[in-house]
Amino acid sequence: MMTLVPDTLEMALELLDKAIATDSTLITPYFNKANCLINLNRKMEAIRTYERYLHITDNVEEIASVLFNVGKTYDGIGDSIKADGYYRRILNMESLLMKSAKGNPHMKMFLIIIKHYMHMDKEAEEEFNILYEKHKADVDSMTWNRYREVLKVDRMCHYVVRRIQ
Structure with missing residues (x-):
């Protein structure tokens, strides 16, 4: 290391x-x-x-990535209210992001993770199951298992795990 x-x-x-x-x-x-x-x-x-x-x-995918990183940084300093504002901005871009990504399942999964961060767990789980059924043959099982694990922990655990690695 x-x-x-x-x-x-x-x-x-x-x-x-x-x-x-x-x-x-x-x-x-x-x-x-x-x-x-x-x-x-x-x-x-x-x-x-x-x-x-x-x-x-003006690239929507770059904007979403930046907003995510700002949200994670605010989470890291303990300001979940500001972090939520950045995550919410990403969710407000959902249709633009999916159009830009041409339906890429990984972009949809990114949005599902954001919903999970926002405590929209029921919606995130439903969307994950739909996404999995639609794309299970297109994406390897290891990736699906990793996504499932991500949805099991809260967003502060994601931050801690990332800082430890």
Whole structure:
């Protein structure tokens, strides 16, 4: 397991800032910068980094990904009310996301997980069962089992597991 050294993360931040200055339209440097900031326990800076990207992109899938990460970061600092607001924004984009993803079952599963995070468990379970029946032959069983496991734990457990790994 690699240990992240603060000095190394600070150097990475400098390089990521240069990458953003070179081409501010690419999502990867923003995500990597936010991850470095989270590892440095500078979560509010990470949120601001994510939100900067929201003002640049009009890609609905990227917007949803950013909103999800901001929500998870707010969950990580214990502000579930703000996190819920970001998750709700994703759910409000559901039809746009499904259209953009051309019905991809993984996008639908992402939305089901968001519903689970929002304590809409009955709806999430019903939608999961429909999705599974429709796509069980298209997606490997290991992926389905992983999705089932994700739906068994609450969103703070997801955050803790992610931070431990």
